[in-house]
Amino acid sequence: MGKDKLIVANKKFNSRLIVGTGKYKSMSECAKAIELSGAEIVTVAVRRVNISNRKKPLLMDFIDPKKITYLPNTAGCFNSTEALRTLRLAREIGGWKLVKLEVLGDKKNLFPEMIETLKSTEILTKEGFKVMVYCNDDPLMAKRLESAGACAIMPLAAPIGSGLGIQNKINIKIIRNQTKLPLIIDAGLGQASDATIAMELGCDGVLVNTAIAKAKKPFDMAVAFKKAVESGRLSFLSGRIEKTLQGSPSSPKKGII
Amino acid sequence: MKKIKKIKIKLNGKVKTVNENLKIIHVIKNLKIPIKKVAIELNHVILDKKKLSSINLKKNDKIEIVHFIGGG
Numbered sequence: 314m315g316k317d318k319l320i321v322a323n324k325k326f327n328s329r330l331i332v333g334t335g336k337y338k339s340m341s342e343c344a345k346a347i348e349l350s351g352a353e354i355v356t357v358a359v360r361r362v363n364i365s366n367r368k369k370p371l372l373m374d375f376i377d378p379k380k381i382t383y384l385p386n387t388a389g390c391f392n393s394t395e396a397l398r399t400l401r402l403a404r405e406i407g408g409w410k411l412v413k414l415e416v417l418g419d420k421k422n423l424f425p426e427m428i429e430t431l432k433s434t435e436i437l438t439k440e441g442f443k444v445m446v447y448c449n450d451d452p453l454m455a456k457r458l459e460s461a462g463a464c465a466i467m468p469l470a471a472p473i474g475s476g477l478g479i480q481n482k483i484n485i486k487i488i489r490n491q492t493k494l495p496l497i498i499d500a501g502l503g504q505a506s507d508a509t510i511a512m513e514l515g516c517d518g519v520l521v522n523t524a525i526a527k528a529k530k531p532f533d534m535a536v537a538f539k540k541a542v543e544s545g546r547l548s549f550l551s552g553r554i555e556k557t558l559q560g561s562p563s564s565p566k567k568g569i570i
Numbered sequence: 571m572k573k574i575k576k577i578k579i580k581l582n583g584k585v586k587t588v589n590e591n592l593k594i595i596h597v598i599k600n601l602k603i604p605i606k607k608v609a610i611e612l613n614h615v616i617l618d619k620k621k622l623s624s625i626n627l628k629k630n631d632k633i634e635i636v637h638f639i640g641g642g
Contacts, residue, residue: 333642343640358641361582361634362608364601372638373607388641398614402636405609405616473642500642522642 317546319518321495322411322443322464324382326353329512330542331384331497333522334372337531344375346525350535356386356413356520359399359406378407384445386413391426393433400437412437413467413499415447423473423500427454431461438462447499450484452491459494466492467499467520470511474523476503479510489515505534505541512545513553577629588627595622597633608637 319326332352337343347355355376363369376383385403390396393416400412414433418426425448437444438461445465446458455466468488471477478501479485489496498511499520508519521538528534575590581597588597594612598605610617611634612625627633 334640335642337640340640356642357638359609359636360639360641362601362603362637364582364584364635367602371604371607372640383638385638386641401616402609402611402634403638405619406607406636406638 317550319495321354321445324411326382327351328353328539328542329518329546330508330538331356331518331520332525332535333386333520334376335388335522336526340370340372340375342531343526346531346535347376347381349532349539350525351539352381354382354384356384356388356522358386358388359403382411383409384411384413385409387415389417390415391417391420393429393436396429396433397436400442401440404442410441411443411445411464413445413447425449425469427451431457434458434461434463445495445497450481450488452484452487455488455492459492463494465495465497465517467497469500470498470507471501473500475501476524477501478503478507479514482510482514485511485514485516505537508538508541509545509548512542513549515549518542577627579627579630580632582633582635590629591626593623594625594627594633597627598622598635601635603635608635610635 319329328351330350330352331354332347332350333356334343387396387399390399396414396416403409416426416429416433417423434444434446443464445467446463447467448454448458450468458466470479495517497518497520498516502508502521502524511519519542525531525534576587577590579586579588605619613632
């Protein structure tokens, strides 16, 4: 497993678990959960600086961007204009070119608006961004994103924050088989075993936020997800047995008394 | 002595009264904002942080100062 790395936009990562930094009770809780999860990439949001209360702690004071790769995300953007503005600002903060594009189309289920997402992917790629793209689990749209220059395909497992786990394994498997790009399940995981399933389907990684941040014991859940991702990956690489409808005894028939 | 004219600008969505021709770098420094950790927009145009001391504020300017916070 030592040489088995996640490679995104030519950058190598030991961990295949990407963790979101939202919804934690405090920045220190978030930082500790990230450390325990072993994640080397974390998603972050771009928001206004609080000018009336300058004593509020800064994310960068708790999570060092020199040690952990910040992945600026466009969560909360509902069209291409908003998403492009957000990521251009993110790049300006400190040279971030590896970004996560997320253009939402529906406030209730938070499904991605794929037409705007595709348009944004094309523009950002031309501007030199390396774009990891949140998308629905549609193999045809995944192909379009790949042609548009996405550096990673990030289909949802289920609606963001729903905890429902992977709803369409077949589509995820089809996307896996059609692309060599990193395939990372983004959104909708609820428990560690969901991550294992994603990895066993051949995904390159998973992105988890709510399932860790809102668990009763976030630190333990961070460890559980770390192990689940490692376990799922190892299981995938080990080559599972064929499924059969017949039984096959594990003990030799010869010598039965 | 010439009286300094006051102008209204919008800073992160809030109306502020400042001296006319105040430089953006002074707005940032007065708020003790670490420049390396933010991006700044003036009227929807992203500013080069190296040039903040050469930009004077005008009436009705809209400044947005953003940074990274926790998010999914």
